[in-house]
Amino acid sequence: MHQLKTFVIGGVHPPEKKLAEKQPIVRLDPPKTVSILLSQHLGAPAVPVVAKGDKVLAGQIIARGESFISANIHSSVSGTVAKVDGVPDTSGYRKQAIIINVEGDEWAEGVDRDEAFVRDCQMSPEEIVSRVKDCGVVGLGGATFPSHVKLKVPKGKKAEYLIINGVECEPCLTADHRLMLEKGNEIMAGISIQMKALGVGRAIIGIENNKPDAINNLSEIAREYEGIEVQPLKVKYPQGAEKQLIKAVVGREVPSGKLPIEVGCVVHNVGTAFAVYEAVQKNKPLVERVVTVSGDSVRKPSNFMVRIGTPVSELIEAAGGLPEDTSKVVNGGPMMGKALNDISVPVTKGTSGILAFPGSESRRPAEQNCIRCARCLTVCPMGLEPYLLSALAEKQRFEDCEMERIMDCMECGSCLYICPSGKPLLDYIRVGKNRVGIMIRERSH
Amino acid sequence: MKVLTVSGSPHFHADHSVSRIMYGVVFSLIPAMLVSFYFFGLAAILVTLTAVVSCMAFEFLIQKYLIRGPMTIFDGSAIITGVLLAFNVPANLPLGIVVIGAAVAIGMGKMTFGGLGKNPFNPALVGRVFLMISFPVQMTTYPEPSAFSTRLADAVTGPTPLTFLKGGVDQGEKVSELMPQIPDYANMMLGNMGGSVGEVSALAIILGGLYMLARRIISWHIPVSYLGTAAILSAIFWMVNPEVYPDPLFHLMAGGLMLGAIYMATDYATSPMSKTGMIIFGIGCGLLTVIIRLFGAYPEGVAFSILIMNAFVPLINRGFKPKRFGEEIKNG
Amino acid sequence: MNELFNEITLFSVVSLGAIGGVAAIILFMVAQKFRVIEDPRIDIVEGLLPGANCGGCGLAGCRALAEAIVKDESLEGFNCPPGGSDVMQQIAEAMGWEAGEQTPMVAVLRCNGTREFAPPKVQYDSAMTCTFAHSLFSGEGGCPFGCLGCGDCVRACDFDAMYMDPESGLPVILDEKCVACGACVKACPRDIIEMRKKGKKNRRIFVSCINREKGGVARKNCKVACIGCGRCVKECRFEAITMENNLAYIDYNKCTLCRKCAPVCPTNAIHELNFPVRKKKPADTDKQEKNV
Amino acid sequence: MVLTLIIVAAAASFTLATVYNLTKEPIERSREAARQEAIGMVLPAFDRLVSKKLMPPSGSDSLEFNLAFDNGNLIGVAVSTYTGMGYSGVIRAMVGLTPDGEIIDVVHLEHAETPGLGDKIEKGKSDWSDQFRGFDPSEQALRVRQDGGDIDAITAATITARAYCDAIERAYLTFEANKQEIINKEEE
Amino acid sequence: MGQLQNFSKGFIRENPVLVLLLGLCPALGVTTSAFNGLGMGLATTFVLVSSNIVVSLIKNLIPAKVRIPSFIVVIASFVTITQLVMEAYLPALFDSLGLFIPLIVVNCLVMGRAEAFASKNDTFSAIIDGLGMGLGFAFALTLLGGLREILGAGEFFGLSLFPGDGMLVFVLAPGAFIGLGYLVALNNIVKKKLDKTA
């Protein structure tokens, strides 16, 4: 095996709690109704192409991503459009969604639902990109950035490495892990398709050392592919963050404010590689994804293959329901996920996990004065000074925030995780980032 | 299901807390405390107890009646201040003066600025230096160590190795003649010498320091750069003229250098945040300590140097930031 | 020579006269050569300032302060310790900044989502700042327009004119202390606070809600939300009330404080402040008054 | 404009010169009074005073010797002496000596020692300087005990005490070195 | 503003030292005892009142461009007069105030009042203003001097309050800063109380 690599600055090591690690992916049946949000990706919301009363099939396009950064949205079920209306999203604000009453499970024409593995792809890079775009594939690693945009190398830049993010550094989550075990071949084919689209000769799959079975499985398969290798990594959060992963895998540092392509890298999540495979080889749009349901309050931690738009409450039911003392339900990982105020919200393309915790585990500690212990600054993987940024933001000194490079913060939460005085560092940093972002935008006008 | 909680991420929190850290420090101080009780007896116990109790009491009173903030006396930081203040005064200091010191340390050194973490200067040292200058006589009469003594204020007094040596050298005597008259290095290491309550035993303090290092309460940067600089600088002088300047080993074990480097210079609130900053800070403390010891009016310079460097901390924090990710473009 | 007037006198007068002369020439040169064309008001303001150049204002001398005042066209945030408030008053007069009588305004809170009317459904556990809470979720009560109760507005008020009522979870504005500086308006991420005419005898009528959701949706989260039913619009004879996006708004310039609208509101979303008690008062106005 | 300022300056300096001339006398007088008082404190009653300057064996400045006569007999010498060894600044003192060289009394003239510590050399602040009364430098050592002498140092202000001894010693040594000349004075 | 208020504001509300933070060097430098503080305060008051008088008298004779230098000369003259008179008749006080007497010239308070008030008002008001501010200054200095003397030497105006020495720091430089710091804080509280009752 290779020697273990990792990134240099900062990082923390939260308890792993991979409770659903051994649970194979179970396919859930479609629910009675689904609510498919029009904004499930980074960028402009998609524009609906169906109206109330229309009959739709699973895999049929129902909203089109029209601007440069946007993505198509497909129906994940077959049935009738009940309405196009606002439904509360994960933060409780109403967002436009297409609500479909499910009737049967019929799929649109052209979608190949055969599980048989198809390795080779004959499409040209342009065809691959347009297929990925048509199928509404977005990054499944969390940011839900439309994948077709990332598969086109901008003019004047050259991609050297495709880095595949199999790190899954967040505690509790096991979706990528299971996928790497169960769909290794498909992922590998997806990677080679992405390599073809990008025109790169090398792909490196970064996997943390706490998933030896996945490392073995993919290394095994990688032998059959040229230019693809697996790089085991030391366990450290947030290794899965793009810039940290590039640093860990190829030792390059993406300059502040720049994209990975600046150092010749493109990063995709393993789930995205799988989605690309399905889109290109099977013509199957992104209508379902693997979601981990886990956490100390979940009776049966599981990994489900779920249709987009399924209410979270159904997933929780399928995992045995919630005990009385549950006090927090999180969409995503415990470090970066969003706490839900209502469990009836739908699963989106970006939902990698649903975690439930009792109060004892997830309540924030009481806030005290910052004792200037420098722990936050030691763990910040971006080399920032969170205590300072947070204080500046709290004092509304946003110009100073900008000078201290608040925009470099990727909101990994390491600082808040480690702070012994329970300072809500990241909360204030987010306020600061928000305001500095507005300032920067106003300036460029 | 009960009411859900909504909060920003992250939803996990490390197993740290202010009081755990602080009590860790208190725990690590136990060896030094035991040594001081052994050599200075009941007097040391009384001084330590008085300092701790009055520090907590002053913090309580100020917090309750002046600042009107949440109660903080059990976070352990006032206990540390109390213990370290006691460790920095002679065992036979009248208890009234100890109480004044505690009032100054907590009231002026800490609560004036809003309490834990906000103070720019090390509270215990503010207390000590205040007492040094206010009560020079009482603060410079040290009891002779004697095992398990139960004597209180009337103990036999004697000089500390530092005052003895400095006094002698100032009178033109030679270091080589003075050295045999102070405890040998083994005794100094153990703490069998005149000095403040808790500073005498380098060994016990190092032990506590190792414990704190192991628990990651402190990092090595400040103690190592502080002690290292002090050793190197004193070694240079020693090599130039060993009859006027004592050797580095003596400097390391005499007086409060060990206590200062491991416990007082490392105080979070009053030391720099970045690792480079910490090293600069340690070097500054080391230089100043040796200069004051060798050339100043006072035989001991640890407290002054740390306080002076405390004043530089904001500037150090401004000038020595952690290395930012993506700062230099390194295209492999 | 005389005891009192001797050569010392002579030397003194001559040498100090000489030094004074040189000083005068230098100062003269400054005056002559280096008159840069500047806003003449700077000189006026500087003339009014004490000229102590003490730096007490935090700027480099009196001229710097004068320049800053003229540049900002306002006295806000400036203070001259030696001159005190009189000087600032004089400057304001000289610059004519207290132009005319302004209609007195006051801040009002346009949300009545107390714990009672909009019971919390979830519990918030993060930094106590509305700005963050706003970006995180719709609020404990679920109303995406309602007050978040973290008190950003209270902290923004420099005049102690606001406090958080722990019972209702809403901020309270103290009319007598509010100077209408607008800081709270800027601070609130949800634009709940509005600056309104203080009104005759301090009387005001306004819709205490800014929820633009459809009636049913709004009502689900909050019992006293404006549901956009339009009854008040019909009731108002002065066309002071408009309805937009399911929300009624009372234009304070048109409103005659006739009080006709308030009783017809089915959710009691219209608030009346500082009016005498109604003779036949509808069932639950007292509740509102308590929560204003 | 220039003229105005010249006139202001001239007027001011004219006034000042007048005040200066008016106060010159009283200033002189009060200085003299202070000197006389100090001399009076360290010497017995006398009827005639002769002053002369003498260079000390070590030191940069000369010392003022005030020879006091009573009925034509030299009854004592008041030496205005100094030292630079103090904790801060120069210390000046008036030392009264008998013709035999025994110290009659010492009083400080000027010092900048720390209040509360070094200022114990002042007679009003403590009786520390009383130990010099009747001290015979030819028999006892004019040095603090820490340095092997016979003077008790001021607690925590050894530097000042040491310096004061230095000042007194300077007076004494100068006196000894010029004894002949001083005695001759008497005969003159 | 009435003359009485003009006079009294210098004590608490607009105290030159405790609120306006002017003339801090003498306030810190000479206040080793209440007596010194009072002496310095009165000397400053003298200069302040006299120069206020002269400035208000000559204000119309001086062209604007040399106004400040002329005022400086006036003030400096009164400072020198104070110096000379004090040396002649109060030599002990003169010695202990030392350098800080000539420095009255640059006391921002004196210059500020001459410029801000005396040069724009009639002589009587100028006297009242000078007296108010000057006595306020003296008040603050005496207070600080008294505090430092009591804590530092256990005496007040030279009278021994308790046996033994006090806390030496208060006689030394740090005590001056610290004492003033807490006095300013105290004055803030008093001022707030006054504002509330007003």
Added chain:
Amino acid sequence: MEYIIIIIGAVFVNNIVLAQFLGICPYLGVSAKVPTSVGMSGAVMFVMTLATLVTFLIFNYILVPLNIEYLQTISYILVVASLVQMVEIILKKVSPALYQALGIFLPLIVTNCAILGVTILAVREDYGFNLLEAVVFAIGNALGFALTIIIFAGIREHLDLVDVPKGMRGAPAALVVAGILALAFMGFANLV
């Protein structure tokens, strides 16, 4: 060596602000931000050196020979005031960049005891300085001023961020900090 001792003495042992109480007003007034305090220090250094040079000459070659030392105060203040003006004029003309950096602080300096105090101290008898020593003394004091005011500005920036209790905010906390700083500087006692 002589000069080094004068400088160390002026910067650390008898620090102009912390031990001699000169220039306290700008010390508290212009120390809110580090860059401002740096600018102020530069201006003080410039003027203090120049003023000492000129006043030393005036004192020893005009006032002393004519026996009118009592005019020291009044002549010095005139010299300092017009010197500052002149520097301002010259600076504006010669180096606009430097003027931008220092010029704005110049007016503040006229009424600053630090300048007048140091010029008076520099001719004190018991120092017995010659011209060069007097100038070095002035530079040392200016450095001492710079050191303390910059440190102090750093601490005040820190205090700004941490929310000092209401009653102590601003001047009181600043003064206590200065007090503790003065305590710490006592460690340099008798260094030279």
